[in-house]
Amino acid sequence: MSAGTLYDKVWDLHRVAELPGGSTQLFIGLHLIHEVTSPQAFAALKDLGLSVRHPERTVATVDHIVPTTSQARPFADPLAEEMLATLEANCAAHGITLHGLGSGRQGIVHVIAPELGLTQPGMTVACGDSHTSTHGAFGAIAFGIGTSQVRDVLASQSLSMGKLKVRRLWVEGQLQPGVYAKDLVLHVIRTLGVKGGVGYAYEFAGPAIDALSMEERMTLCNMAIEGGARCGYVNPDAVTFAYLQGRPFAPSGEAWERAVAWWTSLASGPDAVFDDEVCFDATSIAPTVTWGITPGQGIGVDETVPTLEQVDPDERPLAEEAYRYMDLRPGAPIAGTPVDVCFIGSCTNGRLSDLQAAAAVARGRHVAPGIKAFVVPGSEQVAAAAEAEGLDQVFTAAGFEWREPGCSMCLAMNPDRLEGRQISASSSNRNFKGRQGSATGRTLLMSPAMVAAAAIAGQVSDVRQLLPT
Amino acid sequence: MTSPSFPMGPITELRGRAVVVAGDDIDTDRIIPARFLKCVTFDGLGEQVFADDRAERPGEHPLDRPEVQGASLLVVNRNFGCGSSREHAPQALMRWGIRAVVGESFAEIFYGNCLALGIPCFTASHDTVLSLQSALAAAPAQELQVSLDPAAVELSDGRRWDLELQSGPRQMLLTGQWDATSQLLAHGAELERTARALPYLNGF
Ligand code: SF4
Numbered sequence: 001m002s003a004g005t006l007y008d009k010v011w012d013l014h015r016v017a018e019l020p021g022g023s024t025q026l027f028i029g030l031h032l033i034h035e036v037t038s039p040q041a042f043a044a045l046k047d048l049g050l051s052v053r054h055p056e057r058t059v060a061t062v063d064h065i066v067p068t069t070s071q072a073r074p075f076a077d078p079l080a081e082e083m084l085a086t087l088e089a090n091c092a093a094h095g096i097t098l099h100g101l102g103s104g105r106q107g108i109v110h111v112i113a114p115e116l117g118l119t120q121p122g123m124t125v126a127c128g129d130s131h132t133s134t135h136g137a138f139g140a141i142a143f144g145i146g147t148s149q150v151r152d153v154l155a156s157q158s159l160s161m162g163k164l165k166v167r168r169l170w171v172e173g174q175l176q177p178g179v180y181a182k183d184l185v186l187h188v189i190r191t192l193g194v195k196g197g198v199g200y201a202y203e204f205a206g207p208a209i210d211a212l213s214m215e216e217r218m219t220l221c222n223m224a225i226e227g228g229a230r231c232g233y234v235n236p237d238a239v240t241f242a243y244l245q246g247r248p249f250a251p252s253g254e255a256w257e258r259a260v261a262w263w264t265s266l267a268s269g270p271d272a273v274f275d276d277e278v279c280f281d282a283t284s285i286a287p288t289v290t291w292g293i294t295p296g297q298g299i300g301v302d303e304t305v306p307t308l309e310q311v312d313p314d315e316r317p318l319a320e321e322a323y324r325y326m327d328l329r330p331g332a333p334i335a336g337t338p339v340d341v342c343f344i345g346s347c348t349n350g351r352l353s354d355l356q357a358a359a360a361v362a363r364g365r366h367v368a369p370g371i372k373a374f375v376v377p378g379s380e381q382v383a384a385a386a387e388a389e390g391l392d393q394v395f396t397a398a399g400f401e402w403r404e405p406g407c408s409m410c411l412a413m414n415p416d417r418l419e420g421r422q423i424s425a426s427s428s429n430r431n432f433k434g435r436q437g438s439a440t441g442r443t444l445l446m447s448p449a450m451v452a453a454a455a456i457a458g459q460v461s462d463v464r465q466l467l468p469t
Numbered sequence: 470m471t472s473p474s475f476p477m478g479p480i481t482e483l484r485g486r487a488v489v490v491a492g493d494d495i496d497t498d499r500i501i502p503a504r505f506l507k508c509v510t511f512d513g514l515g516e517q518v519f520a521d522d523r524a525e526r527p528g529e530h531p532l533d534r535p536e537v538q539g540a541s542l543l544v545v546n547r548n549f550g551c552g553s554s555r556e557h558a559p560q561a562l563m564r565w566g567i568r569a570v571v572g573e574s575f576a577e578i579f580y581g582n583c584l585a586l587g588i589p590c591f592t593a594s595h596d597t598v599l600s601l602q603s604a605l606a607a608a609p610a611q612e613l614q615v616s617l618d619p620a621a622v623e624l625s626d627g628r629r630w631d632l633e634l635q636s637g638p639r640q641m642l643l644t645g646q647w648d649a650t651s652q653l654l655a656h657g658a659e660l661e662r663t664a665r666a667l668p669y670l671n672g673f
Contacts, residue, residue: 016663017656020646022637025653027663029670037556039509048650065507079507086509120669130554130578146556146582148649156653158660162637194494195548198577228551230577251673258673294494318493411503411553432498432552439502439521 002166004272006235007201010141014124016158023160029123030140031058031153032109033096035065035087036413037128041150042090052094054157059118060091060098063108064413068376068403071101080414094154107379107405110134110347114218115381117247121236121263126153131347131429133224136233137217138240139266141201143231164201164230165275168268171208173283178464180357181216182223182349182427182447184208186288186298188280189227193315194296197229200276203268204234208282214243215353222348223429226295235267287463289334290431290445292322297431299334301450301462307331325433326442327421335460337444341424342373342455343436344400344448346410349427350378354448355386358427359394361452361466367399368458374401374416376408400455412437425454476568476587479645482616483569485541486609488531489602490519495545496552497579501561503553514557515564532565536610542622544602545572547595550579559583569615571622571632573598584638587647591620591632601630617643 002008016025031054033041038060045052052058065080075081091098099105099112106112110131113119119135125142126132128150135142149159175184189196202224204217212220217234224232234240241260244250251259286300297319299306307330311319323330328337344350344358355375367373375395377383383405386392392402409416410428417437418424424436424443431443444460453463505517523530531537543562549572550558559582562570570583571591580590593601604624605611614623620634634642641647664670 013667014663016659019649019652020644021641025656025660027660027667029667036506037554040511040556043510050650050654077507083507083509123669128554128556130552144554144578146554146559146578146585148556148582148585152650152653155650156660157664158653158656160649160653194551195574198548198574228576251669255673259669262668262673294496321492411498413503413507430498430552432496434502434521435498437504439524 002273002275005166005203005268005274006139006233006266007141007164007166007203009266010122010124011163013122019160023162025158026124026161027158028126028153029057030113030118030125031157032113032125032127032132033058033060033150034109034129035062035083037147037150038090039083039086040147041128041154044148044151045154048155050155052096052154055095057157058096058154059113060087060096061106061109061112062087062100064407064411066101066404066406067414068406068408068416071404077415104380107382108347108350108407110222111350111378111382114138114214115247115379117244117250120244120250121240122266126159130225131222133229133231134218134222134347136221136224136231137214139233139236139263141231141233144225165199166203167197167200167276167278168203168205168274169278169280171204171206171280171282173208173281174211175208175282175285178449178467179285179287180447180449181212181219183285183288184282185220185223186290186295186445187285189223189296190288190298192227192278194226194294195228197224197227200229202227202229202232203274204232209234210237213353214239215351218351219348223295226429236263237267287447287450289450289460291326291328291334292319293325293431293433294318295429295431295445297322298445301335301460304333305330335462337460339425339444339454339459340371340422341418342371342451343409343424343426343428344374344451345376345378345408346428347378348429349448350376350382352382352385354427355382355391358448358452359391361449361463362398362400362456363394365398365456367455371455371458373399373455374403376403377405379405409436411435425451425460427451475563480587480589480617480642482614483541484612484614485568486537486539486611487542487544487605487613488537488540489544489605490531491546491602493547494551495549497550497555497558498552500550500558501555506555506557511557511560511564514561518561518565534609539566541566541568542613542615543567543570544598544605545570546598547573549575551576554578556582559586559588563588571598571601584641584647585649587642589617589634589638589642591615591634593630593632597630604628
């Protein structure tokens with residue numbers, strides 16, 4: 001059993017009571033809500049005659065359903081308009097802060113909470129969205145919950161939870177130029193499988209992790225859930241503190257020093273005990289692309305789509321399903337696969353450094369004929385920062401559309417969607433069948449720089465060949 | 470579709486017919502495609518369950534077979550319910566009529582979401598699930614009985630397999646305390662004590 005890890009320490013600090021079913025009641029330090037998973041929870045609260053216990057620990061934004069072309073109200077889609085209006089009414093009725101459209105703070109929930117300094121080391125963070133694991137980048141214990149758990153957190157600021165085991169993923173070496181946190185996490189999921197992390201929290205550590213920026217750490221933790229781990233985290237360090245300092249909701253003045261001391265004390269100590277440990281070498285990882293219908297079906301851009309014989313016997317039925325659905329030939333190189341749509345954005349890769357990496361590839365080049373390419377910043381702040389650097393100009397000059405912030409084609413609950421059998425190069429996190437808005441649409445996951453490279457070539461290509469040497 | 474009464478109170482056993490949805494890694498995007506998430510209530514989700522899979526093979530999807538209409542038990546394979554945390558997935562299954570699921574393994578969030586609705590997710594070995602599935606393929610309209618303690622499934626012809634149900638969830642279901650909200654609200658004083666000791670809520 002794990003001991004002395006950040007996970008253990010944070011768990012113990014937030015333990016309220018042991019519950020009859022053997023689970024633990026855990027205090028939730030930060031509850032993030034959005035328009036898709038909260039309306040039913042508020043309705044249930046009302047049915048039970050309950051109020052929101054800690055509205056000041058609850059923060060809302062709107063991201064999933066917002067259009068990225070015109071955000072004028074009312075939205076063209078009446079259902080989307082109803083969802084946002086419901087969120088606005090619920091927040092007003094319960095005294096919850098809503099970072100709405102045009103506030104300068106709106107964006108994808110997992111982008112805005114970190115950039116506002118709401119997410120901090122040592123917190124428990126819950127949100128009705130599976131990519132809540134993102135916030136673990138700060139050394140928080142953060143996990144996605146379902147709508148009835150959203151109701152529970154609203155009502156009681158706590159959750160009934162079972163403790164996870166802790167696996168340390170130790171990453172040696174350094175990522176090479178053209179290789180990003182996205183490639184690292186796709187490589188981890190490819191290696192350990194989409195179910196490999198079930199029952200575990202993932203602690204990412206080692207020299208390669210220490211060298212990552214906060215935004216890269218967010219990309220990494222964001223996709224822990226795709227590897228089956230409900231939460232992933234990185235121990236807080238100087239990089240974390242430098243990122244947080246001066247953010248609107250971060251501690252300041254004398255409290256800052258005390259906060260840093262406390263945060264530092266939470267990191268897994270040298271004698272921490274893990275339930276399991278797996279080592280990786282970052283230096284050997286290539287830009288990684290998925291070829292199938294789960295994020296675990298990934299390969300290096302210089303590899304070929306695995307043949308049935310190369311696939312683990314257990315995974316063969318899924319591989320066969322993926323061949324049929326994706327219409328990619330086993331044994332063929334993934335590089336050179338033609339794409340129709342290129343999407344840069346999402347809570348995985350919609351932050352400033354992601355747009356910078358993609359813009360570095362797009363600068364002075366042009367999207368291939370017939371390709372629809374678009375960039376959706378993760379938040380209003382990301383959009384403003386990117387525009388201040390002129391990245392929007394770089395993208396539009398290269399033939400990309402520059403959009404308003406939101407989740408967009410990550411899950412296509414807004415008008416941004418694939419059509420028919422279209423195949424996309426996408427910087428998002430899920431390549432499930434039908435994920436991007438068409439029941440037969442296909443998704444190749446990759447880093448934002450690789451998406452930009454695919455847009456320019458009109459096909460999957462190795463971004464390393466486009467980078468200045 | 471008229472909605473059958475939803476789970477309430479202690480749950481000790483379930484009876485009914487079963488529907489098999491075979492395959493590993495069936496994610497929540499397939500159980501309920503994202504476009505159906507645009508709703509402010511869960512009503513109506515029962516008709517949309519597996520919408521894309523069903524549209525792909527009109528009339529052929531297991532859920533569309535006449536003999537399983539009204540079934541209350543779902544039999545699946547590995548890692549069922551992976552992907553998005555959307556509770557719309559168990560809600561859609563529940564509204565279609567499902568009251569218990571048997572499979573080789575489940576994604577954690579899906580499992581928790583089901584429990585919160587009073588829907589037990591039983592696990593069983595690969596071989597057990599396969600033999601159950603083939604027994605159902607041979608006689609799809611038969612009645613089954615599933616019990617929680619001991620966890621087992623029995624066919625009308627007397628064949629019986631042991632299942633597994635984690636002890637925590639089992640206790641919660643047997644005692645009717647799977648409704649977490651009331652349990653959580655019972656510890657108000659302890660909750661405030663925990664909050665008072667947290668540095669980030671108290672100026673560090
Ligand atoms: S960007 Fe995608 S994964 Fe992230 S919160 Fe939005 S829909 Fe979910």
